[in-house]
Amino acid sequence: MNDDGLDPLIHVPTRLKIVATLAALPDGDTLSFTRLQDMIGLTPGNLIIHLRKLEDAGYISSEKTRNGSAQKTTVTLTRQGRAALGTYTQALRDLLGGLDRDGTADHEHRRT
Amino acid sequence: MRGDTVNHTSDTTAAGNGGTLGPEQAAALLDQTTQQARRKFQPSPPWLLVTRAVMVLAALGAIWLSVRGQHPYRGPTAADIPVLVAFIVVNFAATVAVRRHATAGVSGRSRFSRGEITVLVLAIVAAVVAMAGLGAAGVDFATYPTSVLVIPGLAWTVLMAARANWRELATGLAIVVIGIVGAFAGPAGAWAVAAVGLCVMLLGSAAAIAWQQRA
Numbered sequence: 187m188n189d190d191g192l193d194p195l196i197h198v199p200t201r202l203k204i205v206a207t208l209a210a211l212p213d214g215d216t217l218s219f220t221r222l223q224d225m226i227g228l229t230p231g232n233l234i235i236h237l238r239k240l241e242d243a244g245y246i247s248s249e250k251t252r253n254g255s256a257q258k259t260t261v262t263l264t265r266q267g268r269a270a271l272g273t274y275t276q277a278l279r280d281l282l283g284g285l286d287r288d289g290t291a292d293h294e295h296r297r298t
Numbered sequence: 299m300r301g302d303t304v305n306h307t308s309d310t311t312a313a314g315n316g317g318t319l320g321p322e323q324a325a326a327l328l329d330q331t332t333q334q335a336r337r338k339f340q341p342s343p344p345w346l347l348v349t350r351a352v353m354v355l356a357a358l359g360a361i362w363l364s365v366r367g368q369h370p371y372r373g374p375t376a377a378d379i380p381v382l383v384a385f386i387v388v389n390f391a392a393t394v395a396v397r398r399h400a401t402a403g404v405s406g407r408s409r410f411s412r413g414e415i416t417v418l419v420l421a422i423v424a425a426v427v428a429m430a431g432l433g434a435a436g437v438d439f440a441t442y443p444t445s446v447l448v449i450p451g452l453a454w455t456v457l458m459a460a461r462a463n464w465r466e467l468a469t470g471l472a473i474v475v476i477g478i479v480g481a482f483a484g485p486a487g488a489w490a491v492a493a494v495g496l497c498v499m500l501l502g503s504a505a506a507i508a509w510q511q512r513a
Binding site: 192198202203206207209210215218222278282 | 321331334336402403404405406407408
């Protein structure tokens with residue numbers, strides 16, 4: 187966790203989009219790599235890098251299946267990943283609830 | 299979560315691919331991505347349900363207008379049948395196309411299993427067989443248009459209960475209720491019950507889905 191209590195693994199635009207997209211599916215449903223790429227709008231190489239980081243943390247799992255000469259990769263958000271997104275969302279709510287009217291956070295006032 | 303104070307588009311662009319995010323930007327991005335994903339994965343989008351509601355009201359309402367003055371009741375005219383068939387074909391094709399697009403690349407509970415599809419097809423066949431059997435036995439309401447809704451509605455209700463999908467379960471129950479109410483409306487009145495009942499049910503579903511997508 188960083189200073190804000192936000193999970194640094196999710197608190198990156200691309201990975202936040204990946205996790206939020208997968209979380210929109212019912213628990214346990216998988217999404218093909220190509221559909222995810224289409225929805226996020228990333229190059230395959232970029233998407234693979236971010237998926238690998240999320241998979242190393244146990245937030246997603248991926249599976250490769252081969253059908254003849256074609257290989258299909260599917261990804262799914264794990265329960266750990268869904269819980270991490272829930273924690274992240276709550277941390278964001280707490281932070282935004284603590285924002286002043288001028289948009290500065292309470293904890294920034296406390297630091298100064 | 300809603301980022302009410304932040305412009306979504308500029309936030310997303312400003313945040314970039316690997317840049318840093320402020321809490322407000324993150325909240326806006328999360329909100330925007332979640333809503334977009336829910337819309338794209340939705341097999342019954344509100345626009346389709348509203349279109350279907352208008353179509354069902356127009357098609358079945360037109361038939362009701364043509365049969366309501368019949369004494370004795372003779373049923374839809376030859377001119378009404380193509381309208382009804384066209385409505386069923388267009389409705390089925392649009393539903394399949396939109397569902398296929400929404401669930402492309404998705405595996406799991408978002409898609410119907412073969413067993414569920416078999417149950418639904420058998421329910422439709424059973425409804426037709428039951429109506430034919432009861433009609434041959436001289437039961438009046440067997441030939442009402444709403445009677446065909448009861449068995450498929452019950453099958454849908456059971457399937458959605460098994461999936462713990464309460465919104466769709468309510469849809470199934472509404473279809474069953476329309477079928478039962480139609481049985482008391484007389485042969486011509488049943489067309490009006492079907493037209494208005496299904497239209498209201500579809501508009502209700504569209505409103506519920508639109509609300510869920512924004513929640």
